[in-house]
Amino acid sequence: MSDDAGLLLTPSVGWLLLGGFSVLWIALGSFWGRRARSLDGFMVAGRNVGLALGTATAMATWVTSNTTMLAPQFALELGVWGILAYATASLGLLLFAPLAARIRAVMPNGYTSAEFIELRYGRAAWGVFLALSLFYALTWLVSMGMAGGLLIEALTGIDYRYGMTVILAVCVIYTVSGGLFAVIGTDFIQSLIVLVGLVVVGVLVLREVSVGQVHATLAAERPMLLHVMFPAALLALFNNLLFGLGEVFHSNVWWSRAFAMRPGVGGRAYALAALFWLPVPVVAGFLGLAAPALGIGVSRPDMVAPIVAGTLLGEAGAVLVFVVVFASIASSVDSLLAATSDLLTKEVVQRFMIPGASPERLRRIAGRVIVGTGVLAWLLCLPKVGTLATVLFFAGPMVASMIWPIVAGLYWRRATGTGAVAGMVAGTAVGLTVYVTIGWYAASLAGALVSALVVTLTAWTSTHEFSFDTLSKGRAV
Amino acid sequence: MPSSKRGRGSGSTNNPPLRARGRVSAGRGIGLLLGALPIVALAKPPPAFEDPAPSTSHNGAVQVQWSGGRGEYEVQLRHGEHVRSAYRGPMASAHLSGLVDGEYALQVRARTEDGGWTAWSAPKRVTVEHHPMSLVWVLMSLGLLTFAATAVVVVRSSTAASGAAGAS
Numbered sequence: 001m002s003d004d005a006g007l008l009l010t011p012s013v014g015w016l017l018l019g020g021f022s023v024l025w026i027a028l029g030s031f032w033g034r035r036a037r038s039l040d041g042f043m044v045a046g047r048n049v050g051l052a053l054g055t056a057t058a059m060a061t062w063v064t065s066n067t068t069m070l071a072p073q074f075a076l077e078l079g080v081w082g083i084l085a086y087a088t089a090s091l092g093l094l095l096f097a098p099l100a101a102r103i104r105a106v107m108p109n110g111y112t113s114a115e116f117i118e119l120r121y122g123r124a125a126w127g128v129f130l131a132l133s134l135f136y137a138l139t140w141l142v143s144m145g146m147a148g149g150l151l152i153e154a155l156t157g158i159d160y161r162y163g164m165t166v167i168l169a170v171c172v173i174y175t176v177s178g179g180l181f182a183v184i185g186t187d188f189i190q191s192l193i194v195l196v197g198l199v200v201v202g203v204l205v206l207r208e209v210s211v212g213q214v215h216a217t218l219a220a221e222r223p224m225l226l227h228v229m230f231p232a233a234l235l236a237l238f239n240n241l242l243f244g245l246g247e248v249f250h251s252n253v254w255w256s257r258a259f260a261m262r263p264g265v266g267g268r269a270y271a272l273a274a275l276f277w278l279p280v281p282v283v284a285g286f287l288g289l290a291a292p293a294l295g296i297g298v299s300r301p302d303m304v305a306p307i308v309a310g311t312l313l314g315e316a317g318a319v320l321v322f323v324v325v326f327a328s329i330a331s332s333v334d335s336l337l338a339a340t341s342d343l344l345t346k347e348v349v350q351r352f353m354i355p356g357a358s359p360e361r362l363r364r365i366a367g368r369v370i371v372g373t374g375v376l377a378w379l380l381c382l383p384k385v386g387t388l389a390t391v392l393f394f395a396g397p398m399v400a401s402m403i404w405p406i407v408a409g410l411y412w413r414r415a416t417g418t419g420a421v422a423g424m425v426a427g428t429a430v431g432l433t434v435y436v437t438i439g440w441y442a443a444s445l446a447g448a449l450v451s452a453l454v455v456t457l458t459a460w461t462s463t464h465e466f467s468f469d470t471l472s473k474g475r476a477v
Numbered sequence: 478m479p480s481s482k483r484g485r486g487s488g489s490t491n492n493p494p495l496r497a498r499g500r501v502s503a504g505r506g507i508g509l510l511l512g513a514l515p516i517v518a519l520a521k522p523p524p525a526f527e528d529p530a531p532s533t534s535h536n537g538a539v540q541v542q543w544s545g546g547r548g549e550y551e552v553q554l555r556h557g558e559h560v561r562s563a564y565r566g567p568m569a570s571a572h573l574s575g576l577v578d579g580e581y582a583l584q585v586r587a588r589t590e591d592g593g594w595t596a597w598s599a600p601k602r603v604t605v606e607h608h609p610m611s612l613v614w615v616l617m618s619l620g621l622l623t624f625a626a627t628a629v630v631v632v633r634s635s636t637a638a639s640g641a642a643g644a645s
Contacts, residue, residue: 077538077574095628098635105642221561222575224537224607231608232536238620245627297552299568301540403627411634438608439535445620452623 009310009318014156017319018163021326022170025186026177029334032185033178039359042179042366043111043342045260049184054261054269057184059276060191060331061253062093068194068328069147070392071281072288072305074236076298078441079218079225081233083285088237089244093274096248100258100266102410106471108263113255113406114347119471120409121417128424129405130347132398133250137340138377139395140247141333145381147302148329154303155310155318164381167326171333172374175341176367180260183334190331194280197324201309201317202283208312209293214286217293225289236441239396243444246399249406252339341369393440397431397447398424404448404455413465419458427451521589523598524550524569531602538574539603541583545569549588553597556581576605 009017035041049057067086074082107116114133118126149164156163174182218225248254258266287305291298296311298304306325310318345366350357357365401424408415431447524543532539541552552571554563556579563583564571571585582600589595 076572077536079575091624091628095631098631102635102638105638218575221563222573223577225575229610230537231610231613234613235608235616238617238624241624242620245624297564297566298572299564299566299570301538301572301574407627407630407634411630411638438612441536442616445616445623448627449619449623452626 009156009315011157014152014158017322018166022166025170025330026174028186028189029174029178029182033182035181039363041181042363044256045180045184047260049261051265051269053184053188054257054265055272056191057187057257058093058270058273060187060194061335062273062277063191063194063280063328063331067281068284068325069302069305071284073301075285075288076291076301076304078233078236079230081230081237083282085233085236085240086281086285087278088241090274090278091241092244092248093270093277095245096254097267097270099249099410100270103255103258104261104263104266106468108472109474110259111346112343113250113252114343116471120466121420125417125420128421129402132402132424132428133252134343136395136399137336138380139392141336141377142380143392144329144333145377146384149381150303151306151325154306155322160384161382165378167329168333168374168378171330171337172371175334175337176370180256180338183338186334187331190327193327194324197320198280198283201320202286204313204317205287205290209290214290214293218289221292232439232441239441239443239445242400242448243396246403246444246448250399250402252343253335256339256342337370337373340373341366344369393443394435396440396444397435398428400431400444400448401427401451404452408455408459412459414462415455415459416462416464419455422458423451423454426454521595523595524585524587525598526601529599529601533604533606535606535608537576537605537607540572541601542570543585545587551586553584554581578605578607580604
């Protein structure tokens with residue numbers, strides 16, 4: 001067999017699916033987003049999101065195209081340990097559950113994670129945090145735009161640039177029209193599609209190839225994938241865990257949801273989302289491990305899941321994969337567009353460009369910022385640089401270095417701005433050095449460790465005590 | 478996986494494509510020497526690796542790309558005495574993983590228009606050298622320590638904060 005899954009759907013079927021789901025997401029986004037007239041409605045969905053929608057949006061956003069396409073890549077490159085390493089990312093959501101409750105309690109009127117950093121640590125920390133956070137948001141966005149284009153090209157033969165453009169454009173359109181209301185509403189449907197679709201694909205694959213066959217082939221051809229002492233995979237275990245923690249703890253994608261959920265909902269919603277998310281990378285990862293046993297040649301590791309499903313399950317399988325991955329990509333791209341737009345609108349436009357802008361004007365500006373962010377992501381997606389993993393994990397040390405400034409800032413009175421800045425800068429520098437010298441699978445670990453040491457030491461030696469009441473008063477003080 | 482020695486066209490340098498032969502024989506009146514020239518000119522050259530220089534992998538995975546667009550290709554992997562087909566597909570790239578420590582040689586060939594194969598390309602040498610376990614234990618211990626510390630701080634602090642909020 002070969003990886004000619006692209007022949008399973010004709011370009012005309014591909015365009016039909018693309019067009020149909022584009023119309024569906026835009027219509028649903030516009031329907032759910034009709035309440036997003038005010039700035040609070042647009043940015044934080046009226047701060048009244050309940051448990052069911054809160055859980056669904058957290059889970060759907062965390063599924064992302066990276067889970068459905070990168071978890072199989074982890075499995076193919078790092079074996080059984082790779083699947084477990086990817087699954088540890090659920091701990092990011094689980095540990096964010098208490099943070100979400102804390103965030104909602106100390107900043108009842110907050111909008112962004114950067115706002116917290118400035119109020120807690122001052123302007124210097126805010127600058128470093130904003131730069132790292134925006135860089136990460138863009139790499140995540142670009143990795144997903146790339147995933148969409150690659151998937152559509154592999155399954156249908158539609159040029160990478162066209163598929164990637166349509167996916168980004170659709171998400172921009174409905175996020176502009178409905179803000180976080182539209183994002184959360186579509187996330188609910190998208191999370192259902194992803195869960196049901198993955199279960200169906202998993203069951204169908206298991207009917208074609210047994211676990212015993214997979215094991216036998218891997219043992220003969222790729223023995224390290226089953227080896228308990230696989231060095232790179234063992235390194236990836238804690239690296240991915242800390243990367244996931246850093247992603248969730250710092251990103252405005254998660255903070256905006258914490259602000260959007262009703263008081264008392266955030267903790268439970270994030271904990272439930274973590275549990276629902278946990279099996280997703282395991283099922284997706286199995287597709288990667290099954291490829292060698294099925295005799296499927298893999299040309300790019302990040303395309304292994306659609307290739308396996310498409311080759312095994314024929315046209316129906318290819319359609320299923322198309323729908324699942326399109327839903328998972330859209331559920332994350334829209335969240336990122338909304339959260340990044342919030343950051344730029346509140347932290348850059350309102351702070352430096354139009355300080356006296358009314359909420360209505362900011363609401364309109366936020367829409368334009370979403371369009372601008374989408375265009376920038378599109379430009380960065382065009383060259384198709386590297387695999388999904390290399391694009392995403394380059395940001396690993398940066399996000400991991402923000403774990404401890406966030407945690408200490410939320411709970412420790414003696415955590416300092418100097419410590420937060422030094423922690424983020426030193427963690428990023430050391431992590432990137434490790435990225436180059438050892439590999440991506442140790443970079444986040446190094447970044448988190450160095451940052452933790454710096455933040456803890458500076459807090460320990462500090463005598464100044466912060467008053468958390470300052471946070472509830474917001475930037476007005 | 479089937480051995481690389483199976484299949485049509487193995488060693489195609491010695492067996493030129495049939496269509497090329499036909500064209501040669503159609504050239505009546507042309508001497509044997511002249512007739513041989515088109516055979517050489519029409520024989521499809523094997524693909525060439527884009528990065529033919531020897532490389533080292535520390536995670537047992539190798540990504541290779543070669544010249545040519547969409548077509549049909551086969552990659553052969555040699556490890557000591559063991560030779561196997563490691564990829565067959567239409568794309569001009571292949572991904573291999575799960576390799577144990579050792580020296581490997583990769584070669585690629587392409588399907589010709591008459592259904593045969595080109596000759597194997599020049600080999601690309603890859604050395605797989607996994608990270609030492611001493612490095613792994615150190616980094617894993619540090620990772621466990623960092624994660625455990627984070628989890629303890631979050632859980633204990635949030636419990637304390639909830640208790641304080643309840644009391645107030």
